[in-house]
Amino acid sequence: MNGLAITSLVVGIVCCIPPLGLVLGLIALSQIKRNGNRGKGMAIAGSILSGLSTALVLTALLTGGIGDAVDGFRKGVKEAARSRSTLDLRKEDCFDVPGTELEQETANVRVVDCAKPHDGEVTGSFELEESGAWPGEAAVEPIAERRCAELNDAYVSDPSAVPGNASTYYYMPSRRSWRLGDHKVTCSYAAVDGKLTGSLRAGSESAPSAGASGV
Numbered sequence: 001m002n003g004l005a006i007t008s009l010v011v012g013i014v015c016c017i018p019p020l021g022l023v024l025g026l027i028a029l030s031q032i033k034r035n036g037n038r039g040k041g042m043a044i045a046g047s048i049l050s051g052l053s054t055a056l057v058l059t060a061l062l063t064g065g066i067g068d069a070v071d072g073f074r075k076g077v078k079e080a081a082r083s084r085s086t087l088d089l090r091k092e093d094c095f096d097v098p099g100t101e102l103e104q105e106t107a108n109v110r111v112v113d114c115a116k117p118h119d120g121e122v123t124g125s126f127e128l129e130e131s132g133a134w135p136g137e138a139a140v141e142p143i144a145e146r147r148c149a150e151l152n153d154a155y156v157s158d159p160s161a162v163p164g165n166a167s168t169y170y171y172m173p174s175r176r177s178w179r180l181g182d183h184k185v186t187c188s189y190a191a192v193d194g195k196l197t198g199s200l201r202a203g204s205e206s207a208p209s210a211g212a213s214g215v
Contacts, residue, residue: 001037001038001039004024004025004027004028004031004043006039006042007021007024007028007046008021008022008024008025008028008042008043008046008047008050010046019050019054020050021046021047021049021050021053022046022047022050022051022054023050024043024046024050025043025044025046025047025050026043026047028042028043028046029043029044029047085107085108086106086107086108086109086171086186087177087182087184087186089109089111089122089125089171089186089188090122091122091123091124091125092114092121092122092199092201093111093121093122094111094112094113094114094118094120094121094122094196094199095109095110095111095112095118095119095120095121095122095188096109096110096112096118096119097109097119097120098110106171114198114199115197115198115199116197117195117196117197118191118195118196118197119190119191119195119196120169120188120189120190120191120196121188121189121190121196121199121200121201122186122187122188123148123151123152123154123155123187123188123189123200124151124154124155124186124187125151125184125185125186125187126147126151126184126185126187127183127184127185128140128143128173128183128184128185130183131183134173134175134178134179137172140172140173140185141172143185144170144172144185144187145168145170147185147187148168148169148170148185148187148188149168151187152168152187152188152189155189155200155201156200156201161200162189162200163191163196165191165192165193165194165196166189166190166191166192166196166200167189167190167191167192168187168188168189168190169187169188169189169190170185170186170187170188171185171186171188172185172186173185
């Protein structure tokens with residue numbers, strides 16, 4: 001059995017370096033004709049498959065398909081990098097929530113530039129002192145409301161500069177995440193309608209001017 005014929009078929013099947021399988025197949029056919037080895041069918045099949053792969057690659061290059069695929073891959077990587085679990089949000093992060101409803105149970109948000117329109121801005125976080133079984137939303141919400149209001153007030157230097165559409169918002173543990181050790185509440189200012197633009201951080205150069213409203 002001619003070894004190059006086998007290699008040509010394998011390369012043709014996996015589309016690894018398309019022209020390679022075609023070249024190996026032609027060489028194998030020449031050796032088989034000269035030496036009488038077996039594997040002519042494999043060499044022909046490998047050459048055909050590699051020829052088709054080569055044609056597809058050339059077509060993609062000529063039509064810009066490869067560039068579109070690369071751009072799509074890069075875009076996907078960037079989107080994945082911006083996506084962040086609500087458990088991993090940090091102070092001063094600005095974010096957008098998936099969908100159109102702000103008041104929903106959300107596991108992941110998209111971190112964005114604070115200078116661009118966004119749904120919310122993290123002002124800080126704290127750990128709940130409760131231990132044992134999940135205390136329930138009714139027990140956690142009053143604590144979150146009070147502590148997050150304090151963190152929000154400390155986050156901005158001038159409360160009057162907070163846009164009228166910004167309100168206290170927080171992510172708290174769910175029953176499921178509590179069992180996994182998540183006892184953290186993440187606080188933020190979030191837009192109850194429209195969007196926020198610019199950071200609300202005390203002393204931030206991108207903080208909105210007094211009386212600014214969401215976009």
